[in-house]
Amino acid sequence: MKTTLDFLKMKESGEKITMVTAYDYPSAKAAEEAGTDMILVGDSLGMVVLGYDSTVPVTIEDMIHHAKAVRRGAPDTFVVVDMPFMTYHLSREETLRAAAKIMQESGADAVKLEGAKDVITMIEALVNCGIPVMAHLGLTPQSAGVLGGFKVQAKTAEQGKQLIADAVRCEEAGAFSIVLECIPQQITESVSEQCQIPTVGIGAGVQADGQVLVYHDLIGYGDHRVPKFVKKYTDVYPGIVAAIKNYHEEVKNKEFPAPSHSFNLKEEERISLYGGKGS
Numbered sequence: 001m002k003t004t005l006d007f008l009k010m011k012e013s014g015e016k017i018t019m020v021t022a023y024d025y026p027s028a029k030a031a032e033e034a035g036t037d038m039i040l041v042g043d044s045l046g047m048v049v050l051g052y053d054s055t056v057p058v059t060i061e062d063m064i065h066h067a068k069a070v071r072r073g074a075p076d077t078f079v080v081v082d083m084p085f086m087t088y089h090l091s092r093e094e095t096l097r098a099a100a101k102i103m104q105e106s107g108a109d110a111v112k113l114e115g116a117k118d119v120i121t122m123i124e125a126l127v128n129c130g131i132p133v134m135a136h137l138g139l140t141p142q143s144a145g146v147l148g149g150f151k152v153q154a155k156t157a158e159q160g161k162q163l164i165a166d167a168v169r170c171e172e173a174g175a176f177s178i179v180l181e182c183i184p185q186q187i188t189e190s191v192s193e194q195c196q197i198p199t200v201g202i203g204a205g206v207q208a209d210g211q212v213l214v215y216h217d218l219i220g221y222g223d224h225r226v227p228k229f230v231k232k233y234t235d236v237y238p239g240i241v242a243a244i245k246n247y248h249e250e251v252k253n254k255e256f257p258a259p260s261h262s263f264n265l266k267e268e269e270r271i272s273l274y275g276g277k278g279s
């Protein structure tokens with residue numbers, strides 16, 4: 001399994017880092033078999049798997065439940081787990097307890113926290129306890145209510161400078177990597193130059209040191225509208241619906257199950273069952 005040190009070396013050598021989200025055993029297994037460098041158990045779970053319209057309702061129990069399945073599916077891949085909404089703000093102690101619970105119960109390799117400001121001291125406290133931390137700047141979905149929706153961030157030079165300064169503070173606090181979500185690629189370029197730690201972009205351009213995409217977006221699994229930055233590498237949803245429809249029709253017209261899907265009594269047992277009469 002790759003480690004935080006390997007990700008640092010990959011940045012130094014110019015090799016891009018790949019990350020994909022996973023939420024259960026089969027998605028994690030597919031990500032590991034495909035050879036991705038890291039897996040993120042994202043709180044996007046709430047939207048693509050649980051059907052909420054934001055990541056706010058996701059709980060620590062939800063994250064652990066899914067992260068455990070991901071760990072079983074990808075035993076040899078570096079797994080990062082999102083700390084959910086409001087689990088790393090109330091106090092240092094509560095933050096450390098929440099992260100410890102995630103690390104110990106799910107077998108995660110690192111946690112991810114959104115934002116800078118007051119979160120910087122939490123990153124520092126976690127790293128101080130031996131928990132690897134991935135930072136997350138730009139569009140931070142847990143604050144979508146404050147930001148006014150899922151919008152591109154750091155669109156002005158001033159906001160860009162603030163984001164670059166925040167990234168440097170995340171690095172100084174001990175983060176091993178930073179997710180940059182939905183920002184102009186010129187800002188990504190500056191952050192990636194000014195930080196020693198690797199940036200992992202989503203809607204942040206090719207200048208990031210790595211890329212992350214949501215599993216369901218990448219494979220077209222679901223009927224949700226995908227953001228502009230997504231590339232669907234396949235589109236499995238229509239095939240899934242067609243298969244279930246086919247099944248439904250074959251059951252209705254008695255084509256399924258066929259004799260090959262069915263079990264038979266041995267001849268003597270059949271005779272015994274009917275006492276030698278009937279079928």
Ligand SMILES: Nc1nc(=O)c2c([nH]1)NC[C@@H]1CN(c3ccc(C(=O)N[C@@H](CCC(=O)O)C(=O)O)cc3)CN21
Nearest residue numbers: 044047048055141150151152182214216217227228229
């Ligand atoms: N399926 C899915 N994919 C994601 O990448 C994702 C989630 N869900 N849920 C959590 C967050 C929310 N994210 C999102 C969701 C929507 C847009 C979006 O629609 N953005 C507009 C740009 C808006 C603007 O003009 O500022 C777009 O058209 O891409 C962006 C990020 C990223 N994350």
Ligand SMILES: CC(C)C(=O)C(=O)O
Nearest residue numbers: 021042043044179202
């Ligand atoms: C979009 C990625 C970076 C994320 O945080 C998630 O999937 O929850």
Ligand SMILES: [Mg+2]
Nearest residue numbers: 042043044082
């Ligand atoms: Mg997230």
